Amino acid sequence: MSSENGPGDGGAAGAPPEQLALIRESVRKAKEPRARPRTWRGAALAEELPVARVLVDKGVLHLDRCFDYAVPAELDAEAQPGVRVRVRFGAGRHRVREGRREGGGLIDGFLIERRAESDYSGPLAALAQVVSPEPVLDPELLGLARAVADRYAGSLADVLQLAVPPRSARAEKRPSPAPLPPPSAPGPGSWARYEHGPALLRALASGGSPRAVWHALPGPGWSEELARAVAAALASDRGALVVVPDGRTASRVDAALTALLGEGRHALLTADAGPEKRYRQWLAVRRGSVRAVVGTRAAMFAPVRDLGLVALWDDGDGSHSEQHAPQPHAREVLQLRAAQDTCAFLLGSWSCTVEAAQLVESGWARPVVAGRDQVRRAAPLVRTVGDGDLARDEAARAARLPSLAWQAAREGLRHGPVLVQVPRRGYLPRMACAQCRAPARCRHCAGPLQGQDAGVLRCEWCGRDEAAWHCPECGAFRLRAQVVGARRTAEELGRAFPAVPVRTSGREHVLDTVPGAPALVVSTPGAEPVAEGGYAAALLLDGWAMLGRPDLRAGEEALRRWIGAAALVRPQEEGGTVVVVAEPTLRPVQALVRWDPVGHALRELAERAELGFPPVSRMASVAGPAEALADFLGTARLPGEAEVLGPVPVPDAPAGRPRRPGASPPGEHGERVLIRVPPGSGAALAAALKAAQAARTARGGAEGVRVRIDPPDIG
Template identity: 60%
Template structure:
């Protein structure tokens, strides 16, 4: 690219690319016309608003800004704000999105023309573009990375289809419905109906009524003339809320966005939202950027579920994104679940949201009867129970409850025997090739490595030479096998990653499920629930182990009929077990937050995780102008055994450093890391550093 003096203008690391707008002077459309005058076949700029500001699909941190291009006259009508374009960038044709059209550019040199308009469909709204910029700054990421999450890939055939007509008629809202169970529920709906922005952290009562409560809140928002956005953790919850919305709103007023519908259908539904045909949407985490018109309500269910964590940079969490959207749009917010996270507790303590919960009398009327039991003493009392890994109390509870309906059995791990140890010295059984953990897929299979997949049929303990193994952790399939022997004649069904059941009938059955895959039981719920192997959940080396354990227990126990028995295999003196017995997640969350505040852990503070080679981390920290009070923890080696075998360039050479600052300094921390990443990018640093703001895992 050349400037007005005829010299080539270079950006470090990319060569000939257009610069970002600067304030040194103004290049007008008149100058652009003169530059092309008299040249045969020269492209002429558009007469009206000839400059387009384009967000180029380029994730380099030092180029995280829009670039100005001239709009040729032949593309004047097609190059609308929000459309997809192709532009010349660093000598290559790359994709981009038009952010706006302006009359003149602040860049002094000559501007390149747009090469072509890929689609004149305005897929990026100004509201989502501003949100994407704020999310990128909040998580020390780039605008391009956020746009990849916000705008789905194009399907030309779907864009060419005629848009369906919006449904006619008024939405009938018959009273507060399920919100009558909550003292503050009717006032929350009233504020929504009046166009105000109520914000609440909702502790839902156990049972299936939560889907109807969300649907009623969405109906009130739509009746008031505004849109609604609902984000769920998985496709099963999306399907349940989608069904409730269909009953509450009728057809055509909302859409469901999940990966299961396929790319084309998903894009069709996304376009219905963008074009304003549908005014409400329910979906998984990708729906947090859905371009809902005139947003009036955002809903997030079960914000503590780790499925909400976005695995792609800059790793935004729906809770933060929806909070930003609610603030920007002046919309109401409802963050709900059977439990409460410490992050939601911070929202209540700071006054950003109010607590919305039922009174204790109503909670006691709907909650199950929870009984924590130990393992060692109880197992010695019944031979059949010992075979099935059930305590005497759990065995008797399941046998009696099966006379009245299905029984839910929650097992923390999937598979058959996911963890093995030496049968003599109890040392962990590991692969001889990659040191990965060994496991079994069935009773007749040979041990295999969960990392490299090698069969370890000739395994011998390296410590004592013993060749037999024993189970360390029992999976869902092995549990189902044991229960089938302990309860002959009873149907045993499993629900997990390989096959997730959505619903179960009222028949006499044992349903063995991993956490999060529990099917809903018809006829009012399960007759009982058994929550096995609590030590597996509580014993994890994780800051959120207790909080996550309580969440999984309460989500399973909420599927049980009121006053039905729930047996949990855990020490009743532990705080998570006590919170489950009392059905009091709020007190537990407040206590957990107070303890984290004492030791300086999130969410009481803001924290950033830096993962990379030691040299790359040192270089990043040397460039980062960290705010006052920042504390660097580490770096320490990244544990290889947590996720899998070391790949080339990974493993023991990787380290992780944590940067901790007070909550008010969170924005300054993100800006400092963002700028430091830009400096390393401009200098062509050979090694990257993964930056995560407020990561779920700190170990």
């Protein structure tokens, strides 16, 4: 072979120098980007911008990018950025990378942009079909989806599945109504009860972008106050978005907005509406016909035009955390939108999460609170029943209802309905100090300790055994198992009050409202119906079942659940009384008695800052079979300051119950690690975990390993 033959000359050995030069030139040109792409069938292409960049509907991380396709001339008019398309996706690995069609079937995707050239020099597959000429993905929504995917170590395609609802052809054919002119700015109304309430409305109405954490007063006025904030944003000729935990709450805000502004100014986006109606309302928002949206979790991505306000009610509710990959939280998504669109941000609740307290402490948001006099006038009287009272109470042992609760219920039933909150069953037992009831935590990482065989304590986070535990609060050495679950039932309470009707509200059947007539309303946390005129009294039973949950947020969540129920009770001036069955000296109980959720959240935040807990730190959970988890950790290039806690076994749930997050399929030995990084390293952690997972999927070995950023349950 001639020594002049270089790489790529192939079968040109012995050819004249002129021919070799032509061959080399043709190879060089083939490797350069082409002004016009070649298609695999030689179809006629669009005259202008013949290349379409398409995001295919594949949620795997190693395909989290766009692919180039040729735009046939017959699809030129409809193939515009933002429309849904169908393309052929190659089956072989090299064909997937190049976007060629030499095998593979049709797959859905979004057309992201039109280009004059392609970075790939080979033949491009042509767009197979434009599903609909309706552009459903604009640059703002695409940018938000990309930011969410990066924050949660997920794929853009998975986020867009959450952001863009399924298509309904009939809904697209129906024209949207013409937009209404902006309403006039509303008066302060009951916002006057808050120290900075009227100023917040004035800022919204004048086009400002305030960021506020709003601690709502107990009672039904919060929905009307939220509606006034939306009306103020609309008055500035901007849009507004409100996200609430469930359909019942959305209905209350919907009714308040309709009463304040009339019909046609807002859309209600909930799953109860059905796919076609929901898509029709979503299209009205995207087309600009409607400038305000109220909805549940999925509405956090609603494409509101000229967004001026994003608002979230009760951010501590677990419904705000998406269960589908990459599992974003509505609060974080709305924070991203507030930064991306430079709009106002309003976080409201009767209670206060640690994340909300951190927003205020960092200066990112301002507090909107009422004075103590206003709080005392609006809140009910709160009384407590502790363990010592129960031990001496004959009525509690006989009827499983403390005498104080019995008296409050009997007195309340003379004037109206009485709410009885009963915790759900199934909270796993953890260990606590037998003397002061402080949760037992690991000395190494401050994770929760649980009892093992032969009396050994083991940390659920890092897996270390604890042989010489003592309570850092009081110095005691004895432990006790925390209460496992609720044992009082609606039937037992019915026997205690045989002449009173009993209504139940829970997972199987959730009541929205109840009449103001005397009745016992037994409800699980979060399912409490609203009573006409408010409840005369409320009994919060089995407080240890709330406080004993195996979770960092046990105290915060118990207080949120208690305040959510107590806020439905009449004010103390009208005889409203709440009885909570829990140890009076515990911090969440004291915060309920004083009606001080903000102070409780600030103290929790200070403790978490000292121990390095979220939200002061960023944390990720990685779970899967032991071998796969070890391989993942061995390949992940974690930030240098990352701290790996574990691995520890992840037990499967009992038969008939859903598996806990991170649990492996039955028969597999599942483990979990927690990875903690200091503030400022969250983005680097997410990028490292995403890269490691993408590498495993490219090798075909990612099954069984689950990554979650900011897991809600860390033990």
